[in-house]
Amino acid sequence: MEGSKLVGIIGTGDFGRALANRLLRCGYDVIMASRNPDLSRLISINPSLASVEVKTTKELLEDPNVEIVFLAIHSWNFESCLTPFKTQIQQKIFIDISNRERPSKTESNPERLVEAFPGLRVVKAFNTLSAYALESDTFGGAKQVLIASDDSTAREKISTLAREMGFTPIDYGVLRAARDLEAYPLTLMYGWGWPTLFCLCIFIGWNIVLCIAYVKFYMRSSHKFKWDHVPLAYVNKAVCLTAITLLALSYLPGCLAAFLQIINGTKYKRFPTWFDQWLKARKMIGLYALFFSVWHVAISGIYMSPGYLGSWFESTRVHFPENTSNFVYDFSVRMNLRGEGTISVGILALLMMSILGLSSLPSVGAVLNWREWRFVQSHLGYVTLFLVTAHVVIFALPGWMRDPTAMLLRSTFMCCVIPFIVLFMKLVLITPCIGGYLDKIRRGWERRKSHKVSGNQISLKYTNMSSSDSVDTFT
Ligand SMILES: Cc1cc2nc3c(=O)[nH]c(=O)nc-3n(C[C@H](O)[C@H](O)[C@H](O)COP(=O)(O)OP(=O)(O)OC[C@H]3O[C@@H](n4cnc5c(N)ncnc54)[C@H](O)[C@@H]3O)c2cc1C
Ligand SMILES: NC(=O)c1ccc[n+]([C@@H]2O[C@H](COP(=O)([O-])OP(=O)(O)OC[C@H]3O[C@@H](n4cnc5c(N)ncnc54)[C@H](OP(=O)(O)O)[C@@H]3O)[C@@H](O)[C@H]2O)c1
Ligand code: HEM
Structure with a gap:
């Protein structure tokens, strides 16, 4: 990844710790921000986080070396957490990983965040993964990170970050798409x-x-x-x-x-x-x-x-011979x-x-x-x-x-x-x-009948499409 390999995380809960762990394993330096910045408490929960730096939110947001910050807190705490730092937050790219309790077709958490802090660079990503998936040691497999943001440069940077963390980034386009990304984890067996x-x-x-x-x-x-x-x-x-x-x-x-x-x-x-x-x-x-x-x-x-x-x-069916007292039958x-x-x-x-x-x-x-x-x-x-x-x-x-x-x-x-x-x-x-x-039809050939009735004559017109025109509709 270009530039710094330093990433910030606000929140030391389940998801924040899982993120930190994954980032460390992928060669990143991590600064975590907490209301109670106590590294020994964090290590007692997760010993592999010993190399993480723990600071206050103020210290993290004022650190000029940190450009990318994960918001690993619940969405209802976003405003109270960021309001005191209105100027500092404009220099950062925030990754909103939050999920909703109910899907909405009219708004999403990052859109509300941009409304509250105009000009803020927000990327919706990682919300479709679970803390468990982040902790998982099996790096292979199909683990997609769906990404949406109005800022295309930020989107690019987070795509690179996701790739370097061992995931497959999927660009979902502008921030409005966050509504779909937030609905995604709430759907139960889509299509079933x-x-x-x-x-x-x-x-x-x-x-x-x-x-x-x-x-x-x-x-x-x-x-x-x-x-x-x-x-x-x-x-x-x-x-x-x-x-x-x-x-x-x-x-x-x-x-x-x-x-x-x-x-x-x-x-x-x-x-x-x-x-x-x-x-x-x-x-x-x-x-x-x-x-x-x-x-x-x-x-x-x-x-x-x-x-x-x-x-x-x-x-x-077994027939017993008459007058036999010791008849043996092998019953298999x-x-x-x-x-x-x-x-x-x-x-x-x-x-x-x-x-x-x-x-x-x-x-x-x-x-x-x-x-x-x-x-x-x-x-x-x-x-x-x-x-x-x-x-x-x-x-x-x-x-x-x-x-x-x-x-x-x-x-x-x-x-x-x-x-x-x-x-x-x-x-x-x-x-x-x-x-x-049928094969001919499935390769793109079409039979077009144009019935031209002139007197008693009906003429059939056949057209042939080249195979390059064919579209395989099989799903
Ligand atoms: C245990 C089990 C697991 C299965 N798993 C799958 C699976 O993972 N994925 C799966 O797809 N099926 C699955 N099936 C269903 C079935 O095996 C496949 O759909 C199979 O490919 C059907 O083959 P076909 O030759 O009948 O049809 P196809 O040849 O596939 O279809 C006939 C033609 O219909 C047209 N066509 C097909 N779908 C569309 C469409 N949506 N819109 C327009 N035209 C279309 C195409 O021109 C196609 O050539 C599963 C079945 C079983 C029993
Ligand atoms: N868990 C998952 O598998 C998962 C999956 C996808 C998305 N998410 C999303 O990730 C976010 C965090 O989830 P989580 O499971 O990690 O929750 P969590 O375990 O409850 O952690 C939330 C953290 O937010 C911080 N916090 C709490 N109240 C705060 C406040 N008033 N102001 C600022 N910070 C506060 C706390 O960290 P400090 O005590 O250190 O301040 C707390 O540990 C949520 O938005 C959730 O939707 C979680
Ligand atoms: C290991 C494979 C199988 C075994 C051991 C097996 C066994 C049996 C048995 C014991 C019956 C008689 C049921 C009765 O009359 O009480 C039966 C009937 C039947 N089996 Fe299977 N079966 C097998 C696979 C399948 C599969 C894969 C299917 C369908 C997808 C199937 C469909 C049927 C049907 C439709 C009947 C007739 C039911 C009726 O009307 O009586 N079987 N099978």
Whole structure:
């Protein structure tokens, strides 16, 4: 960094101490200002701060060697802390790291500070990091420092400081952007709201379908419904039906988008907003599918026995020969082909889905190139959907064949309808003629039909865009 490697921090609280620690480790000299400047107190809390200088706020602000000062105090103390030093503060660059209790679209802490002290050079930064992230020894990783200020030179200087502290600075522009930066730490799982609600609705929907099916079945049958099996056996059904539905629903929009692009003859026509939102929610829906699958597998693993899944195991029926008093039977029941086949395919599907889940982690995605990422997310994804469908078909086919008329009403068949549709669409899309045409459209080619009706003649006009014009809209 140009100039001095000396930085000031006002406030010796959690964040101030974490900042000081990080700055020291990155080769900076640090002066901390406190209402009670006592180095021994600071060292007793954090021994690694022994080389810090502790002064009063007045001494720090009057030190001409200190240009950059972190305001590591709560925003409601800003004015009372700085008002006595109106002239000194004009020489400094202040970094406002404060957060709010509630986001505001009309004001931010640094804007209020500039209003109170006109001309003050303030930079909003570091507020999206926690004291823990600053203390963390793992320097790598994606730790971004979002920066906003009306003073571009100050913004530059703080970007350099952030970089030298081992972070990645991101320039957010003018101070007004501080409103967004202050809202950022207050948002809870941004973008997950409606996908979560959507997945919950699918889960509730399957529970309703299963309840209706159970009530109908037990009204007609002589068996009594056993509440004992609700926590595992019943819940497992609702969970795995939700898992397969969500997996299919994360791949359905990609296929629909492809057909829409073929019908429109261009990839540049905007999709309806709801469809666009669905495309953007595929990651969340896919990850929820993984969540429900792991839940299903955990339950299944526990009740994997002939008692629960009689048809998956060799027969457990034992015939005692007549008039035999000392008959011995070696009772070891193993799975039959149906059971082993279903489980084997299910395990493979889960492993593949886990690879999809891993590749959606930013740190893993970052080391994959575009082709590798698409291979995992798109190609392996469809193979996973195929395997999951096969898992259910192997399990359910004997039942479907036993009573084909009731097949449509079976949960095993109902849950396969969307996967069948998606797999069929994908099969059509990879045929050479349709796949080739789609590829052309996705490279930027457009089919523009201008219907010029002269007499009985309709002429079709085709235009071709160069591939450099193409914009890949994949997200
Ligand atoms: C466990 C798991 C994890 C997943 N993680 C992720 C993840 O991290 N990120 C992720 O994106 N998906 C994720 N998914 C969902 C899914 O794997 C991917 O979206 C996958 O790339 C879909 O491939 P596709 O070939 O169907 O569609 P694509 O080929 O990706 O899409 C079809 C076409 O639609 C168009 N299109 C797509 N999105 C838009 C858009 N927003 N606006 C306009 N046009 C658009 C493009 O032209 C694109 O070529 C995950 C799924 C699972 C099961
Ligand atoms: N903690 C985090 O993880 C985190 C993350 C992002 C942003 N922040 C922001 O960082 C700022 C500090 O947070 P913190 O967690 O460090 O809080 P804290 O532990 O409560 O520390 C605040 C410090 O401010 C000083 N102070 C208190 N009252 C004061 C007053 N009237 N006048 C001047 N100084 C006063 C005190 O230091 P002295 O006793 O030495 O004067 C005190 O230690 C806040 O604005 C917060 O929003 C914190
Ligand atoms: C290790 C992997 C897996 C194991 C051990 C496993 C086990 C089972 C078991 C035991 C059943 C029978 C449930 C019952 O009738 O009570 C079943 C059915 C089913 N499984 Fe799996 N499974 C696995 C993977 C998956 C995955 C990854 C999915 C979906 C994404 C899935 C979806 C289904 C569905 C939809 C059914 C049919 C439910 C019904 O209507 O009865 N399974 N599986």
